[in-house]
Amino acid sequence: MSEARPRFVEVVRAGPLTTVQDIGRAGYAHLAVPRSGALDRPALDLANRLVGNHLGDAALEATLGGVGVRAGCDCTVAVTGSRALISVDGHPAGWGLATPVRRGQLVEVGPALSGVRSYLAVDGGLAVQATLGSRSTDVLSSLGPPPLRDGDVLPLGPPRRAAAALDFDPWPEPSDPLVLRARLGPRDDWFTAAALAVLRSSTFTASSLSNRVALRLDGARLERAVEAELPSEGMVLGAVQVPADGRPLVFLADHPTTGGYPVIAVVEADDLPACAQARPGAAVRFHVLADRPGYGARS
Amino acid sequence: MTGVRLRARPVGASALLVEVDGAADVRILSQEIERRRAAGALGTVVDVVPGARTVLLDGVTDPAALARTMLAWELGADRSESGDPSAAAPVPRSIDVPAAYDGPDLEGVAARWGVGVDEAVRLHARVQFVVAFCGFSPGFAYLTGMPDHLAVPRRATPRDLVPAGAIGLAGAYCGVYPRASPGGWQLIARTDLQLWDPGRTEPALLTPGTGVRFVPS
Numbered sequence: 001m002s003e004a005r006p007r008f009v010e011v012v013r014a015g016p017l018t019t020v021q022d023i024g025r026a027g028y029a030h031l032a033v034p035r036s037g038a039l040d041r042p043a044l045d046l047a048n049r050l051v052g053n054h055l056g057d058a059a060l061e062a063t064l065g066g067v068g069v070r071a072g073c074d075c076t077v078a079v080t081g082s083r084a085l086i087s088v089d090g091h092p093a094g095w096g097l098a099t100p101v102r103r104g105q106l107v108e109v110g111p112a113l114s115g116v117r118s119y120l121a122v123d124g125g126l127a128v129q130a131t132l133g134s135r136s137t138d139v140l141s142s143l144g145p146p147p148l149r150d151g152d153v154l155p156l157g158p159p160r161r162a163a164a165a166l167d168f169d170p171w172p173e174p175s176d177p178l179v180l181r182a183r184l185g186p187r188d189d190w191f192t193a194a195a196l197a198v199l200r201s202s203t204f205t206a207s208s209l210s211n212r213v214a215l216r217l218d219g220a221r222l223e224r225a226v227e228a229e230l231p232s233e234g235m236v237l238g239a240v241q242v243p244a245d246g247r248p249l250v251f252l253a254d255h256p257t258t259g260g261y262p263v264i265a266v267v268e269a270d271d272l273p274a275c276a277q278a279r280p281g282a283a284v285r286f287h288v289l290a291d292r293p294g295y296g297a298r299s
Numbered sequence: 300m301t302g303v304r305l306r307a308r309p310v311g312a313s314a315l316l317v318e319v320d321g322a323a324d325v326r327i328l329s330q331e332i333e334r335r336r337a338a339g340a341l342g343t344v345v346d347v348v349p350g351a352r353t354v355l356l357d358g359v360t361d362p363a364a365l366a367r368t369m370l371a372w373e374l375g376a377d378r379s380e381s382g383d384p385s386a387a388a389p390v391p392r393s394i395d396v397p398a399a400y401d402g403p404d405l406e407g408v409a410a411r412w413g414v415g416v417d418e419a420v421r422l423h424a425r426v427q428f429v430v431a432f433c434g435f436s437p438g439f440a441y442l443t444g445m446p447d448h449l450a451v452p453r454r455a456t457p458r459d460l461v462p463a464g465a466i467g468l469a470g471a472y473c474g475v476y477p478r479a480s481p482g483g484w485q486l487i488a489r490t491d492l493q494l495w496d497p498g499r500t501e502p503a504l505l506t507p508g509t510g511v512r513f514v515p516s
Contacts, residue, residue: 029346029357031503032433131497141437143497186308186316232434232441234348234355236314258350258434266311295307295315295366 005073005103007124007156012106013068014148019137019212020126021119022058028132029257035237036138037253039212039276040117043081047121050078050098052160057125058135060148062118066109067148069120071101075156076123082115082277083173114173115277124157139212140254177203177283178274180250180267182240184292187230187262191242195222199240199264200288204248208280213256214241214249215275217284221246222264232258238267240286250275302376303327307366310355315362317369318353322431322443325349326508327375330391332356341365349432349507351441390429393510396475398424398466400515402486404454408468411451420515422449423487428473428511433503438477438495440505445471457483464489466513475505488513 011018021044024037038044038061048057060067066084071077078098079086086093087108093099101107109118128135128145137144148154188196204219222242235241235258239251243261250267252275265288267275278284303324308316319328329349335341342365345358359365400420409419428442450471458481461467465476467484474484477495490513494504505511 026345026358028437028502029348029355030433030507031437032435032439033437033502132502143437183309183311186310231351231353232432233316233350233353234346234357236310236355236357238311256434257348258432263310266314268312293309293363295309295363296370297304297306 008072009069009122009154010072011148011150011152012070014150015062015065015067017063018067018148019061020058020128020145021061021136022134023056024136024253025132025134032257034138034140034254034257036136039252040081040273042273043119047078047080047119051076051121051123053121053125059119059121062109064112064116066111068108070106071103073103075101077101077107078121079109079118081118082112084112084118085110116279117276122156123160127155127157138254174274174277177285178278179285179287180271181287181289182265182267183289184265188264190224190226190262191264192223192225198222199286204284206278206280206282206284212252212254214251215278216249222248230260230262232260235259238272239263240265303374305370307370313359314357315359315365316353316355321352325352325354328354331374390510394504395512395514396490396492397516398488398490398513400488402488404485405487408451408485408487412449424513424515430505430507430509432507436480438503439474442473442511445473447471451485453483454485457481
């Protein structure tokens with residue numbers, strides 16, 4: 001049986017930045033270990049479901065330029081996330097579909113057409129060595145496997161049967177402008193009233209310096225009311241941190257676990273996948289949700 | 300002297316930041332959180348992240364309810380007033396770190412302290428340090444306990460590569476680089492102890508709340 005052969009894919013074209021991602025390593029933040037994991041989690045989940053994988057299996061996250069792999073065994077692949085031209089040995093294949101691939105065939109995911117990150121799942125999942133319970137590449141701390149290079153061989157887990165049927169689960173095209181719902185705090189009181197007004201009303205632009213650590217925003221600067229240095233404090237996914245230059249950034253999966261700049265607001269978890277798909281130059285606005293709760297103090 | 304003063308700040312839909320007055324209070328609060336978390340009395344909390352004067356609780360189902368619960372806690376009412384951070388809250392676990400005091404910035408640090416190199420080593424090695432929090436890089440612990448008058452600035456120009464095991468000072472913090480990385484701390488010593496190994500059950504030796512003493516070797 002062909003299943004007796006080792007199961008793997010070989011990286012033919014690593015692209016500008018392709019990493020292995022699963023759902024990350026939450027629970028180690030107190031040791032300064034970022035959670036990491038796929039930036040567009042719904043896209044990873046869909047790709048895994050399409051090929052019959054378990055949620056949380058590892059897949060490839062390609063950035064802007066796509067990725068090409070050669071199947072080392074018969075397998076099933078699926079591409080989700082940013083739309084892209086997909087081909088198997090040069091023949092067009094569908095986005096968001098389970099696609100059978102024969103050993104030796106070349107799977108090409110082209111440049112991202114509408115977002116930034118495409119996901120390529122292979123049945124069995126990528127079985128590279130896990131670090132602290134996750135196979136995710138953390139670009140901030142260099143945990144997990146290094147970003148892919150041409151010629152890398154990625155082992156696969158045991159074959160799985162692709163889902164017989166799947167409810168159609170379309171990937172939402174990025175909206176323009178991208179509107180991020182956010183809740184004020186924990187340090188909104190470190191900013192001027194004018195800064196809060198700017199946060200609510202201004203249109204920012206996604207910076208080309210954005211990466212897996214943060215979506216960086218160009219545009220208006222947010223002015224501080226408190227100039228004191230902030231003693232290091234814990235940071236969360238989605239935190240809108242304002243560094244010394246006043247330009248806000250939204251923390252994504254590889255964000256540092258602590259930081260010394262104040263967080264003016266936190267973006268809702270459901271809006272973070274869209275942050276991962278915001279192309280450089282995209283317009284970004286914040287929709288500030290109902291006023292922050294006053295939790296109070298005890299002395 | 301009253302007990303620990305707690306202030307709660309909202310952090311999005313599923314986290315809570317509790318602010319106190321300093322490192323000793325962070326330890327008292329962290330220990331109470333861990334005690335209740337271990338007893339299953341805190342509900343779901345994915346991450347508990349101490350900072351310099353805060354504790355972040357992340358992955359929480361109902362932060363508003365948790366804030367109400369925590370603000371009712373009576374903490375540290377019986378603490379001593381000695382000013383010694385290790386007296387304010389007990390240190391459950393302590394580690395001796397063997398240290399070769401031959402760092403490239405040792406002479407400069409000694410000069411700042413107005414003492415000779417031997418005396419600088421003695422001053423540093425007699426401090427009972429406690430890990431206040433981790434940050435910067437996996438397993439990198441910020442150690443408190445050094446008196447404020449021994450605080451030193453970071454290097455004006457950070458080094459591109461600091462080797463694993465390098466022991467440095469910045470402000471009143473001491474830290475040990477768990478892995479090779481760039482760094483701007485004043486390097487006074489080094490250790491062979493492997494502080495960080497993701498293959499171990501406990502990947503970091505220096506976890507928040509751990510006591511640390513440096514033993515000249």
